[in-house]
Amino acid sequence: MARITPRSVNYSEWYINIVTEAKLADYSPVKGCMVIRPRGYALWERMQAVLDGMFKETGHQNAYFPLLIPESFIKKEAEHVEGFSPELAVVTHAGGEDLEEPYVIRPTSETIVWSMYKKWIQSYRDLPLLINQWANVLRWEKRTRLFLRTSEFLWQEGHTAHATAEEAQEETLRMLEVYRRFAEDWLAMPVITGQKSQSEKFAGAVDTYAIEAMMQDKKALQAGTSHNLGQNFAKAFDVTFQDRDGKQSLVWASSWGASTRLIGALIMTHSDDRGLVLPPKIAPTQAVVIPIYKNQNKAAVLAYAEKLRDSLKSRFRVECDFDDNNSPGWKFAEWELLGVPLRIETGPRDMEAGKALLVRRDTGEKIPAAFDEVPARLEGLLAEIQGGLYDRALGFRKANTVGISSYEKFLAFFNGEDGGFAECPWCGDGACEAKIKADTKATIRVLPFGNEERAAGTCLACGKEARHLAVFAKSY
């Protein structure tokens, strides 16, 4: 059963073992592309359902734009093309003929979306235009890792158009907050929200904001981004509107996205050496009933297990494991590997006593409960697990976050074994940022909100007056 390398032995191998052994994803014959298997896709479906509801509550509608983008479109916004060119996959012939103009497979859809917004936006009455798309995108990557970085991935991308700069900025921050709530309330993954430095922003954005989480190896993972695009794409595609006074103005924009990378983040936030650990609110299966029986009592125990499952299924996502080929012990380990938050054991003695044994995936704690009490206990335990996972992850991040203002200590922190998040005063100069990256591989993950008063002091790298507090970390 030792299919999972412990984190302490090889963290990267541990991660990949969990992805493949829990059958979340598999390698495909296409370079850098994965297959998302049913257990992984079920997680993505849960994430989609929750996020999609949050997008609709905030006034967004879904639409679908073409996969292919004329190559010339990508070139219309200077920073955009510079950022994405190295990663493009290009279609040069189709239907047996060479194409007059090659198409690229979308790495992101700003350009094709804004070519359509030009058709759809004439007046202030057409604004705001709040559209989201669920789609696949392709960015040719040299080094890939299942879920975290693959050439093709699934995501959602919101593209909004506004009459004023203020509204675009409000939207940008509103959607960042949606991502924060989703990460913290649903994935039990604490995140730091804030602005990216100019060197780390989206190619084509004026400002990029992100949620950043700490993984169990103390590296940072960017789990969602929201961009204020200013008028950059409106300029590139000449999208103007007539305002209330009859004046023509360029449209303001935002875009924001989150992807199947979130599954990687989820795994690396909560899982352990026995396998996947899933927060109950996002788990496709919240509890599994495992009957324990011998031949002489099999029918009765299975019936009891089914009755228990039926008493739960209207309120919880619950299934039974009635497989005859494997022992209860094997099943316990298997369902732990798969990350199901609670296991419910029902043996002949439980049946006779009208009880069941609830076992927590996160702590291993065993809780006996009378049959009628199981629904209430389940509800309470699932909430406890959800909260406990968040608290544990937040505790881990806090324990591995330090304030550093001396460069010597900074070098020791990132070049030593430990690492983590370092909160440091920074002057705002890209040259200091570049030097720090060259010296340590640490980058500015985010300039966290609400820390303006902590930006006092002098820049970590150059000693000039600090303008920001920055969170530095090595990252995925």
Next chain:
Amino acid sequence: MARITPRSVNYSEWYINIVTEAKLADYSPVKGCMVIRPRGYALWERMQAVLDGMFKETGHQNAYFPLLIPESFIKKEAEHVEGFSPELAVVTHAGGEDLEEPYVIRPTSETIVWSMYKKWIQSYRDLPLLINQWANVLRWEKRTRLFLRTSEFLWQEGHTAHATAEEAQEETLRMLEVYRRFAEDWLAMPVITGQKSQSEKFAGAVDTYAIEAMMQDKKALQAGTSHNLGQNFAKAFDVTFQDRDGKQSLVWASSWGASTRLIGALIMTHSDDRGLVLPPKIAPTQAVVIPIYKNQNKAAVLAYAEKLRDSLKSRFRVECDFDDNNSPGWKFAEWELLGVPLRIETGPRDMEAGKALLVRRDTGEKIPAAFDEVPARLEGLLAEIQGGLYDRALGFRKANTVGISSYEKFLAFFNGEDGGFAECPWCGDGACEAKIKADTKATIRVLPFGNEERAAGTCLACGKEARHLAVFAKSY
């Protein structure tokens, strides 16, 4: 307001007018590819939700396979490559480098799926494997029409693997029946189910089954297909399993798909010269409340309309049109164009009398109702509209379906103005089928189930003994 060309003037233009004026889809700058706008995508989301539920009820799970397929994979199944080669879009370079082997963008995923099934299937215990994928596919088309035939489209494709030929055939027919139920119960679109002739089957299938519907121009539209793939793809990718006796056998397969084409079918089944007509069960909005007011009573009427909407929203998909820029008359026409099944008018007199006026989109009938009775009336009317649309479409198909056994009459039927569905005895020979197609453009849409006894007589084209009853029609 005359934005829609009447069907009697130009049927094709009528169809395109509805798609664009109801903002379901738009032309994109990418050849043959459309943009699905929010109102069109909302329809697709409803279709997805219902179909996805039906797939899960029948034991299927969703997964995701790569967009790109190595060119050599497509060539492994002889009929498959012959069928799809002319439509492939090819990626020749990516990440700034020429690819060693080109990739094609999936026109369908059998080959990439079966390359993975080889990894996942070893034993009879791994079977059946019942996987569905929601995805975009690309088939380069010379002549395109919004929703009906576009180079890129959205669909679902089921890919199943079985231990026996019988199970694969059962699955093939089970999913055909799912499509039939979906078309008839949800889209109110009567369909004929049956088998395709060998010349019309899927490239790589042993047998193809389909649901076929009659559009308002009396042409046929194939709205979903289910294929028995036999062992063709198992052979091509060497997928064997160890059966209960320890013997290695090739795996049996099915695949089945339905696409955004269904939106085109839906439009052409029910809509009229005033615009889209949607069956209530699939309509994203089932009823729209339109307040009628003057300045002096505006606040009260809007409050009344809101109260009415609030009394409905837990049971129905309902919205209010509070736009101040347009007159009630303009709104009536607009919501008719958009296909919302019921409009609810609330004017000052309705308010004073504690009433509302319900207006059916399909018949124009006006039904006054007391405030408290509106929910019950709405429920009844929506069911009546759903049933009425189905009955009307079925009546239309029956009125335009004839049994023909003389070739002279057949030629007159299809080369005259009327056309429709012709049920004819056929010998089963592809040569007769080809001759008929050359003479009339009519093809065999389906060999309908349950008509074996009606296959008596002699073949329409050659006069030899008939082996099938075939439904001939011109088609989309």
